[in-house]
Amino acid sequence: MADRLSILIAEDNAADRMLLSTIVNRQGHRALTASNGLEAVALFQAERPRLVLMDALMPVMDGFEAARRIKLLAGDALVPIIFLTSLSEDEALVRCLDAGGDDFLAKPYNRVILEAKIKAMDRLRRLQETVLHQRDLIARHNEHLLTEQRVAKAVFDKVAHSGCLSSPNIRYLQSPYALFNGDLLLAAFKPSGGMHVLLGDFTGHGLPAAIGAMPLAEVFYSMTAKGYAMADILREANAKLKRILPVGVFCCATLLNLSFQRRVLEVWNGGLPDGYLRRGEQGDLVPLVSRHLPLGVLEPTTFDDKYEVYPLETGDRVFLWSDGVLETCNVDGEAFGEERLRAVFRANQEPEKLFDEIQQAVVDFRGEAHDDISMLEVTLVEEESLNRPPQTFTDSGLMGALDWSASFEYRARTLKRFNPLPYLMQLLLDVQGLRAQAGALYTVFAELYSNALEHGVIGLDSSLKRDALGFARYYQARSERLAKLEDGYVRFHLEVQQAEDGSGRLAVRVEDSGPGFDVATALKAQPSNELLCGRGLRLISQLSSNCDWPEDGKGLRVEFVWPAQA
Amino acid sequence: MSIVHVDATVLAALQDFMGEEYPVLLDTYLLDSEERLRMLREAQRDGDMQALRLTAHSFKGSCSNVGALHLAALCKELEEIGRRGQPDEAPTWIAQVEEEFARVKSLFQAERARFTG
Numbered sequence: 001m002a003d004r005l006s007i008l009i010a011e012d013n014a015a016d017r018m019l020l021s022t023i024v025n026r027q028g029h030r031a032l033t034a035s036n037g038l039e040a041v042a043l044f045q046a047e048r049p050r051l052v053l054m055d056a057l058m059p060v061m062d063g064f065e066a067a068r069r070i071k072l073l074a075g076d077a078l079v080p081i082i083f084l085t086s087l088s089e090d091e092a093l094v095r096c097l098d099a100g101g102d103d104f105l106a107k108p109y110n111r112v113i114l115e116a117k118i119k120a121m122d123r124l125r126r127l128q129e130t131v132l133h134q135r136d137l138i139a140r141h142n143e144h145l146l147t148e149q150r151v152a153k154a155v156f157d158k159v160a161h162s163g164c165l166s167s168p169n170i171r172y173l174q175s176p177y178a179l180f181n182g183d184l185l186l187a188a189f190k191p192s193g194g195m196h197v198l199l200g201d202f203t204g205h206g207l208p209a210a211i212g213a214m215p216l217a218e219v220f221y222s223m224t225a226k227g228y229a230m231a232d233i234l235r236e237a238n239a240k241l242k243r244i245l246p247v248g249v250f251c252c253a254t255l256l257n258l259s260f261q262r263r264v265l266e267v268w269n270g271g272l273p274d275g276y277l278r279r280g281e282q283g284d285l286v287p288l289v290s291r292h293l294p295l296g297v298l299e300p301t302t303f304d305d306k307y308e309v310y311p312l313e314t315g316d317r318v319f320l321w322s323d324g325v326l327e328t329c330n331v332d333g334e335a336f337g338e339e340r341l342r343a344v345f346r347a348n349q350e351p352e353k354l355f356d357e358i359q360q361a362v363v364d365f366r367g368e369a370h371d372d373i374s375m376l377e378v379t380l381v382e383e384e385s386l387n388r389p390p391q392t393f394t395d396s397g398l399m400g401a402l403d404w405s406a407s408f409e410y411r412a413r414t415l416k417r418f419n420p421l422p423y424l425m426q427l428l429l430d431v432q433g434l435r436a437q438a439g440a441l442y443t444v445f446a447e448l449y450s451n452a453l454e455h456g457v458i459g460l461d462s463s464l465k466r467d468a469l470g471f472a473r474y475y476q477a478r479s480e481r482l483a484k485l486e487d488g489y490v491r492f493h494l495e496v497q498q499a500e501d502g503s504g505r506l507a508v509r510v511e512d513s514g515p516g517f518d519v520a521t522a523l524k525a526q527p528s529n530e531l532l533c534g535r536g537l538r539l540i541s542q543l544s545s546n547c548d549w550p551e552d553g554k555g556l557r558v559e560f561v562w563p564a565q566a
Numbered sequence: 567m568s569i570v571h572v573d574a575t576v577l578a579a580l581q582d583f584m585g586e587e588y589p590v591l592l593d594t595y596l597l598d599s600e601e602r603l604r605m606l607r608e609a610q611r612d613g614d615m616q617a618l619r620l621t622a623h624s625f626k627g628s629c630s631n632v633g634a635l636h637l638a639a640l641c642k643e644l645e646e647i648g649r650r651g652q653p654d655e656a657p658t659w660i661a662q663v664e665e666e667f668a669r670v671k672s673l674f675q676a677e678r679a680r681f682t683g
């Protein structure tokens with residue numbers, strides 16, 4: 001019989017005991033009998049019956065004490081105890097319940113009622129069993145889930161923290177479990193100097209929100225390391241997220257490109273709340289407004305990588321936050337909001353304390369501390385003050401070609417959308433002798449290329465960049481002219497030579513389709529490092545071993561030399 | 567209200583239900599009851615009202631189960647005396663219980679006789 005139960009009968013009266021065990025056996029259960037409480041407890045320990053019929057008053061140990069001990073031994077499992085009693089006083093019945101009794105059966109016994117009670121108690125017992133089973137199952141699943149999250153977080157931390165968030169010019173606030181809130185914070189040095197910083201906020205919570213973080217971090221770090229520009233990274237990140245994320249999951253993000261040498265900030269904001277650029281002595285606030293849909297929404301063909309460019313001074317600060325800051329609510333359900341945030345900026349006396357003041361204002365507003373908001377501050381500092389780790393290479397570079405030359409010509413349709421620098425850099429960094437000056441190489445090539453493209457091919461006047469307004473106009477004109485570009489080229493001629501002792505030389509010549517320009521004048525006209533234009537050319541001559549140009553200004557020549565290998 | 571010494575319908579139901587075990591149940595009841603009576607006398611002799619109460623309670627239960635209704639009622643009185651701690655009252659009631667049990671016993675022995683041989 002499927003629901004045959006072992007049932008313990010504790011009854012000191014032999015006739016009653018016999019009657020009860022006969023009833024129980026006739027119902028298909030197995031009766032175990034004890035004639036006092038002590039026997040009952042011992043039998044319970046030995047046989048673990050499923051249900052107990054317990055006389056209240058027995059010699060040696062009464063039913064109340066036996067019931068208490070049995071309930072203790074049973075632990076979480078429900079072992080129903082039905083008290084057998086002709087006790088009629090309320091007080092005695094209460095004692096039965098207090099001792100752990102689940103029901104009563106009055107004498108004289110009625111077998112129909114006893115059978116019904118056994119069935120009812122067995123249903124309760126099974127229910128409890130199911131609940132316990134499910135509780136344990138849930139606990140195991142939860143443990144499993146937490147383990148998975150720990151592993152996911154550990155793996156992710158390795159990827160995410162390969163960047164430069166610990167750089168002294170960056171301050172940030174992030175929950176230890178931000179990954180599972182969908183918040184993502186990435187920062188990496190560019191090979192050419194400067195850094196890329198990304199604050200992202202994936203839709204949703206938990207694993208679905210975390211799932212896109214890994215590929216986005218991977219794109220961000222690998223492309224930044226290879227020298228790709230912000231627009232390239234944005235396009236690739238968008239395309240990748242669009243491809244892999246389900247509909248409805250996307251990433252609101254702001255990507256910053258800080259160039260310490262060129263003193264510019266490039267900003268692309270897709271769906272995050274306005275960040276702020278705090279500029280100059282006066283602390284003018286420039287909102288960094290979202291002008292795009294989040295990453296992972298648009299098809300690659302319709303994605304817009306257009307970003308804004310702002311000139312920077314040393315000490316200028318950029319603030320970004322996820323919507324957690326603005327949406328933080330107080331006890332009345334009011335959101336912290338834009339206006340309160342601006343008030344913190346207005347009230348601020350010392351810019352270096354702003355970050356703490358914002359954080360404190362949010363905590364004060366909410367009335368308690370929480371760590372579920374993401375916030376970031378990046379300060380423009382002198383690049384030398386940053387402790388930049390040297391670039392790492394996965395191969396030894398010893399297999400590289402040692403004596404070669406190559407020429408590349410990039411034409412109008414390429415110039416519009418393709419960034420040739422990462423490709424050229426990979427080629428050149430195969431030369432071991434050049435690796436020590438990889439940063440300078442990146443910077444110089446970036447300058448050579450933008451010089452050739454912007455001043456040569458599309459004929460922009462760099463003196464426009466004299467002030468902030470002109471700066472904006474310059475970049476506006478740049479994207480307009482590039483969009484209309486139909487003719488033109490930029491050529492790189494590269495020549496690598498290496499001597500037996502390992503010393504060597506890279507000669508680069510750049511030509512473009514522009515009319516040429518007077519380099520000497522350009523250099524002379526920009527004596528100050530603090531001006532916005534002409535800085536590029538000065539950088540080139542500072543960073544390379546040699547830099548010269550023909551009379552007509554067409555075809556800048558730059559040389560890098562390296563010493564014999566130790 | 568007439569006194570019911572043994573409820574015949576209870577016995578009929580027990581016989582029907584217990585089958586072959588019916589005479590054994592009767593034997594067990596009689597044997598157990600003799601022991602209860604001995605314990606009642608002992609408790610009275612020792613003036614142990616708690617023991618008197620417990621024994622009477624237990625005796626009452628088994629009497630009610632076999633349909634010895636009047637005996638069960640007498641046990642209940644005795645239980646109350648024990649509970650109230652009135653040793654002076656005990657002897658009269660114990661005597662009544664003994665008298666009633668003798669009657670029940672002879673009735674059960676007659677019932678029992680139907681199954682022997």
